[in-house]
Amino acid sequence: MSNRYAIILAAGQGTRMKSKLYKVLHQVCGKPMIRHVVDEASQTQFSKIYVIVGHGADAVKACIGTDAECLLQEQQLGTAHAVRQAAERLAGLDGTTVVLYGDTPLITHETIEKLIDFQEQNHAAAAVLTARIGDPSGYGRIIRDGSGNLAKIVEDKDATPEEKKVLEINTGIYSFDNRKLFSLLGKVENNNAQGEYYLPDVIGLLVQASERVLAYQTEHFEETVGVNDRLQLASAEKYMRTRVNRHHMRQGVTLIDPESTYLSAECTIGADTVIYPGTVISGQTHIGGGCTIGPHTRIRNCEIGEETVVEQSVLEDSWVGSHVQIGPFAHIRPLSKIHDQAKIGNFVEVKKSEIGEGSKASHLTYLGDAVLGKDVNMGCGTITVNYDGKNKFTTHIGDGAFIGCNANLVAPVTIGDGAFVAAGSTITESVNADALAIARSRQVNKENYALKLNYRTNK
Structure with missing residues (x-):
């Protein structure tokens, strides 16, 4: 809908996080908190989304990209002061402005x-998002008038004993008539111990002006909780x-x-896939239907x-086809491509390689910088020797092609x-199609020579 705007406050440093990383960039289910909020706001069809940045502005901007416009709050002088950074863009416009926070990643559109x-x-003129909780200690209380409208917000430290019994609290999320919001922001004073300009004071000014202010109580208090520390x-x-x-x-x-399965907020998984305990799926991972993972x-x-099976293995930044079997204990390193019906078995490592359709490396093999065609058999203990030190x-x-067990293929080489390739061979030259390559020393047996080595322990 047009004439709806969002302002997301994300200028704080987050000192209680005890981190070099700025607070809103800490991740929840693999995605920075600020991205959760921006992505949810993007589903609400706002005409424009503004993010107020301060500490770590460049890093936060890089995280947001082009999905919202960032406005710099050079000095962090309170929430009302932060919202005022959007005045040049929004003051005087008709419509609705919602104020959100970059450290409330659980909020939904x-x-x-x-x-x-x-x-x-x-x-x-405004609506306050509220919630009812069993222990409201520390939260501002919502005091309603006889008609159910909001009469005032009382901070916990200022509440009377009777007001402290109120269980409905202020979440700090607001929806304002845009013109009325910006007409009053300049009237907010900083007569408090912190010397800051607080957004809830706008609510008080609206009530004083006999404007209608409502309280909307959500059933999902957890969505509104801010993240201020590691707990x-x-x-x-x-x-x-x-x-x-x-x-x-549900899908x-x-x-x-x-409870022991960890899925990224950005992953997609097809129906009838089964995921076993202890599995971690992160980032932009997309898994088809009918797979077995873990x-x-x-x-x-x-x-x-x-219908691919991945058992007790690690896969990173790679593409895997259908009807593939991986693991147990395989490692698929970045930039690998494994085609349909291939098999990467136990203790096989694949790095930046392409494994053709139906090809197999069943166990104890290293495939680095390799390109395998279709129906290739890689014997146990085979290594593609891809690095010369430089x-x-x-x-x-x-x-x-058939590569026998314990073969070394010294790149660059073509089979x-x-x-x-015979078992135990070290191949340093290319092998023509349909040829047999044997590259190993002839076996020599010396009868009774072991007795001269004197390595046996006398009993």
Whole structure:
């Protein structure tokens, strides 16, 4: 809808996080907190989204990209002062402005939309998002008048004993009539111990001016909780993980033990995929339907096709086709591509390599900078020797080639289609198609020579 604007406050340093990383850049389920808020706001169809930045402005801007316009608050003088940074863009415009926070990653676009609709449909000057909690200690209390409208917000330290009994609290999220918001921001004073300009004072000014101010109570208090330290970060992570896992289960994914399964907020998983305990799927990972993943598997920024099995393995920044078998205990390193019906077995490491359709490396093999064709068999203990101490080189293996156990393929080298490399060979020259390559010393047996070595222990 047009004439709706969002201002996200994200200028704080977050000293209680005890971190070099700026607070809003700390991740929840693999995504920075500020990105969670921007992404949810983007689903609310705002005409414009502004992010107020301060500490770590360049890093926060880089995280947001072009999804919102960043405005710099050079001095952090309070929430009202932060909102005023958007005055040049918004003051004098008709419409609705919602104030959000970059450290509330659990907020959803559904809750934002309900708050806006509640304010607009009731033609109110402002609506405060509130929640009812069992222990409101430390929160500002919502005091309503006889009509149910908001009469005032009382901070915990200023509340009377009777007001302290009120369980409805201020979450700090607001929806304003845009013109009225910016007409009053300049009247907010900083007569407080911190010498800062506080946004809730605008609510008080509206009430004093006999404007209609409403309180919209959400049923999801957890969505509104800010993250100020590592304990709250862990709580947000747990809540978000539950939300993400439930979403996937509702879409037809089986999680054997959701509490021990960690899914990125950005991953996608097809129906009928089964994920076993101890699995961590992070980043922009996309998994097709009917797969079996885990247990104890880590997948980051990978694309995986249909009905693939990945067992007790690590996959990073790679592409995997359909009907592939990986693991147990395999490591697929970045920039690898594994085609349909391939097999990467136990204790096999693949680095920046392409494994053709139906090819197999069943166990104890290193494939680095290799290109394998279709239906290649890599014997146990085979190594593509890709590094000479200065440069990396590529090994090319043609369709249907058979590489015997314990072979070293010293790159750059090409093994032709249908070629056969004998077990124990060290190949330094290319092998033509359908040729047999043997590169090992002739065995010599010296009878009774072991007795002269005197290595046996006398008993």
